[in-house]
Amino acid sequence: MNDVKLDILFHRRTPEQDDRERLICERCGFVDYENPKIVVGSVATWKDKILLCRRAIDPRDGYWTLPAGYLELNESPETGALREAWEEARARLEIDQLLATYAITRISQVQLIYRARLITPEISAGPESREVGLFTWDEIPWDELAFPSVRWALDHFCQTRDQPTFAPLGQSDAGAGGL
Amino acid sequence: MNDVKLDILFHRRTPEQDDRERLICERCGFVDYENPKIVVGSVATWKDKILLCRRAIDPRDGYWTLPAGYLELNESPETGALREAWEEARARLEIDQLLATYAITRISQVQLIYRARLITPEISAGPESREVGLFTWDEIPWDELAFPSVRWALDHFCQTRDQPTFAPLGQSDAGAGGL
Numbered sequence: 001m002n003d004v005k006l007d008i009l010f011h012r013r014t015p016e017q018d019d020r021e022r023l024i025c026e027r028c029g030f031v032d033y034e035n036p037k038i039v040v041g042s043v044a045t046w047k048d049k050i051l052l053c054r055r056a057i058d059p060r061d062g063y064w065t066l067p068a069g070y071l072e073l074n075e076s077p078e079t080g081a082l083r084e085a086w087e088e089a090r091a092r093l094e095i096d097q098l099l100a101t102y103a104i105t106r107i108s109q110v111q112l113i114y115r116a117r118l119i120t121p122e123i124s125a126g127p128e129s130r131e132v133g134l135f136t137w138d139e140i141p142w143d144e145l146a147f148p149s150v151r152w153a154l155d156h157f158c159q160t161r162d163q164p165t166f167a168p169l170g171q172s173d174a175g176a177g178g179l
Numbered sequence: 180m181n182d183v184k185l186d187i188l189f190h191r192r193t194p195e196q197d198d199r200e201r202l203i204c205e206r207c208g209f210v211d212y213e214n215p216k217i218v219v220g221s222v223a224t225w226k227d228k229i230l231l232c233r234r235a236i237d238p239r240d241g242y243w244t245l246p247a248g249y250l251e252l253n254e255s256p257e258t259g260a261l262r263e264a265w266e267e268a269r270a271r272l273e274i275d276q277l278l279a280t281y282a283i284t285r286i287s288q289v290q291l292i293y294r295a296r297l298i299t300p301e302i303s304a305g306p307e308s309r310e311v312g313l314f315t316w317d318e319i320p321w322d323e324l325a326f327p328s329v330r331w332a333l334d335h336f337c338q339t340r341d342q343p344t345f346a347p348l349g350q351s352d353a354g355a356g357g358l
Contacts, residue, residue: 017306020251036250037214038289071215072199076282077289078349097346098280101291103255110217110256110291112280127196165346167276170257 036108040080041068042116043157044093049134050154051118053088055146056130063146066153067091068113077112085116089132092119100156100169102149113153115160215287219259220247221295222336223272228313229333230302232267234325235309242325245332246270247292256291264295268311271298279335279348281328292332294339 009026023032043066044051052064067085071077078095085091093116102111123132135141137158145151149171156169189202194210202211222245223230231243246264250256257274264270272295281290302311314320316337324330328350335348 033249034252035214035216036252036254038217070212071289073213073215073287074284075215075287076284077280078282098277101256101277103257105253105255108252108254110250112289165344167344168347 034108036110038071038077038080039068039109039111040071040077040084040114041066041111041153042081042085042093042095042114043099043153044085044091044116044118046118046121046134049136050140050157051085051089051091051123051132052135052140053125053129053132055128056125057128060146062130062144064141064144065146065150066113068111078114081112081114081116086126088126088129090122090124090126091132092122093117094119097165098168099160100153100171102152102171104149111149113149113156115157213287215289217250217256217259218247218288218290219250219256219263219293220245220290220332221260221264221272221274221293222278222332223264223270223295223297225297225300225313228315229319229336230264230268230270230297230311231314231319232304232308232311234307235304236307239325241309241323243320243323244325244329245292247290257293260291260293260295265305267305267308269301269303269305270311271301272296273298276344277347278339279332279350281331281350283328290328292328292335294336 010023010032011026012021012023014021015024015031023034051067053067054064055061067088069084071080081095082093085093096115096117098112099115100113104111121134125132140154152171160166188205189211190205191200191202193200194203202213230246232246233243234240246267248263250259260274261272264272275294275296277291278294279292281292283290300313304311319333331350339345
């Protein structure tokens with residue numbers, strides 16, 4: 001499909017054999033299922049330092065975050081996490097394992113955050129970052145983190161740092177916003 | 180929002196400061212980001228038996244599957260997996276840990292499959308199942324499984340059966356269809 005002309009009258013009601021309201025077009029019967037969105041990202045390290053990006057876009061312009069963003073169509077979560085690290089920090093990573101899953105249910109967002117290693121320490125700010133940096137634990141700008149989930153991921157990274165494999169950690173239904 | 184009337188002319192082009200084509204309304208500038216969908220499900224056991232459901236709906240009506248389905252808005256993946264087990268098999272579960280993540284990139288689907296235990300062995304077919312059953316490994320109807328990812332999840336369950344914790348397994352970009 002390239003151009004799509006739509007003349008739609010959406011009404012919110014429960015389809016037959018369903019148990020919750022959906023957006024349904026009264027003209028053609030099309031059901032527009034609304035779905036949670038997936039954010040993929042990483043806690044990526046070079047030796048004992050962690051990659052952070054200072055945001056150049058809203059929300060939370062000027063605050064520090066992990067390289068992360070929305071998973072694209074036809075993309076695996078691991079590939080998406082690598083892409084985001086490249087786009088935001090020009091960083092080349094290799095994924096180690098899934099660090100954590102966070103459900104930000106208020107905004108219907110599921111985050112898949114990976115533990116990863118930088119292949120080289122060369123990094124630079126992509127278009128959505130003001131600057132990027134590699135921080136030891138004590139150097140992390142804790143008071144200038146963009147989102148609660150950045151803090152969760154850093155804490156979970158610290159907690160599992162010495163474990164070669166582990167079950168991913170999680171945090172569900174915290175009231176605060178996502179990445 | 181309850182009723183929504185839309186008069187939209189979608190055109191597929193690349194927004195400024197983006198690097199891929201999106202559906203954009205030429206009347207109002209609205210960008211309709213298309214996102215991958217999340218399927219949540221479980222390999223749930225009662226003692227040495229695994230819960231399977233024989234589908235009563237297309238696709239793959241009549242074939243056996245794990246309790247799984249699309250994550251709903253404002254729902255955590257774990258809650259969604261529990262809901263699906265109830266809807267499809269009237270089964271009450273407790274989640275153990277994330278067993279595997281599967282990316283079916285061809286159809287932009289990410290599956291999060293949990294290892295879980297039945298709280299009681301009482302099960303019965305929900306509206307989307309012809310029948311449900313608890314199967315030992317040797318009793319599983321291997322030739323009548325609905326989707327390749329059912330086989331992957333069963334194999335990954337078997338592989339990690341005796342491990343109290345483990346990193347989730349995965350399978351990306353396999354050509355075959357999702358749950």
